[in-house]
Amino acid sequence: MGSTRRRFTEEYKAQAVALVIDDHRPIAEVARNIGVHAITLGSWVKKARGPIPRRVRHWRIRSALSWSGCVRRTPS
Numbered sequence: 001m002g003s004t005r006r007r008f009t010e011e012y013k014a015q016a017v018a019l020v021i022d023d024h025r026p027i028a029e030v031a032r033n034i035g036v037h038a039i040t041l042g043s044w045v046k047k048a049r050g051p052i053p054r055r056v057r058h059w060r061i062r063s064a065l066s067w068s069g070c071v072r073r074t075p076s
Contacts, residue, residue: 008036016041017048 019030020041027045031038 013044014048017044020045021048 016030016034016036019025019034020027027042028038031041034041
């Protein structure tokens, strides 16, 4: 038998997102405590925070790549 897809009210989602954003708690911890998959809660948080401005998004990607050694540095 297949599983039944759960539906959450907007109020429930808002309360869960508030635990992450307002209380500065990790998504994984909150998701575990309320019985929701972390990816599901993460999508709710992402939607609540809104889009990341392009300039910031570019900086985050560039920063992540440089820390991981993926960005090629030219010798000085």
